[in-house]
Amino acid sequence: MTLALELRDLATEIAREAGELAHRRRREGVHLAATKTTLADIVTDADREVEALIRARIAEVRPDDGFLGEESEADVGVSGITWVVDPIDGTVNYAYGMPAYNVSIAAVRGTPDPQSWEALAGVVHAPALGEIFTAAQGHGAWSGETRLAVTTDTPAGALLATGFGYDPSTHDGDLATVRRVMPMARDLRRSGSAALDLAYVAAGRLDGYYERGLKPWDFAAGALLVEEAGGLVSRLEVDSSRPMLIAGGRAVHARLHGILSEKR
Known part of the structure; x- marks a missing residue:
């Protein structure tokens, strides 16, 4: 198995666990922890808890990897692999009870700079929608057993x-x-x-x-x-x-x- 596939499978496993935690906390009730750039830009306790879970699970398996998350300090690591994580993407949706939120986990090679990194694996898991999208470099993008493909024809716009x-x-x-x-x-x-x-x-x-x-x-x-x-x-x-x-x-x-x- 290639490194990209190994990282995708690990990201998928962790995203499922993290998504279940986020979904469970949503059912229990959302608690706002802070605001960020403006009063409308919020952070919930669940954002922080889910990111801590993801970070801990990665560290258990790949302790030398770096980590760049939305809610915690960056860690450069020594392996050359960095995990780029949004624990709950769509936090305002999440706070309002709308299902369009997800756990986003990527593994990249290189620095945590999008201009220079090489993306190896990515997972987007929307637990309230019951969907998980996965990709590994050179192995396509998937939703379950269905291989994904972008549209190529837009005759109506x-x-x-x-x-x-x-x-x-x-x-x-x-x-x-x-x-x-x-x-x-x-x-x-x-x-x-x-x-x-x-x-x-x-x-x-x-x-x-x-x-x-x-x-x-x-x-x-x-x-x-x-x-x-x-x-x-x-x-x-x-x-x-x-x-x-x-x-x-x-x-x-x-x-x-x-x-x-x-x-x-």
Whole structure:
């Protein structure tokens, strides 16, 4: 078994356990622990508990690996492998009782920098929806026994997804971007979970996705799903405070990239 497959299988096992914990805590009732960038950007006790579980399980099996999580301090490690984790992606959905939340776990080779790492494995597990999406470098993207493939034909226009930042000062710019992409769109979706949107692109449920301001843990696993399903993922303005991520099948990606890379 290749390293990528070993890491995928470990990530899948851990994501299932972490997802069950998150789902159980949701049934018991959500307790807000803190806010982050704004009052709307929340952290629950479950976020922290789930991340601690994931980190502990990885350390038991691969103690030399690095770790980059949303809710705890980064650890460089010595093995050259880093785990990039969002314990509950879609926390606002989670807090409100909406099922579009997930556990996102990726394993990458290299530094915890998306511009230089090599993604080896990724898992997006949505426990409330009963779905798990997995990918290993060179071995495709899967949902159970079904191999995933991005859409290649959008005669009625592309079904796109996006997200908005929590900072109200960014909303006008995000809405202006929506106006720019709508001429190529069949319609637009806004789920509140970047990792799940990327998994849906990989599964052909969405034709494309774009969003500004994502953190590495938001897209590490989902981006590999898209790529292993035959799609493309790219980032624009990577040196800015809010880089743009674009994902989709080749034709949709090219059209989005052309629109979003235009200077305004």
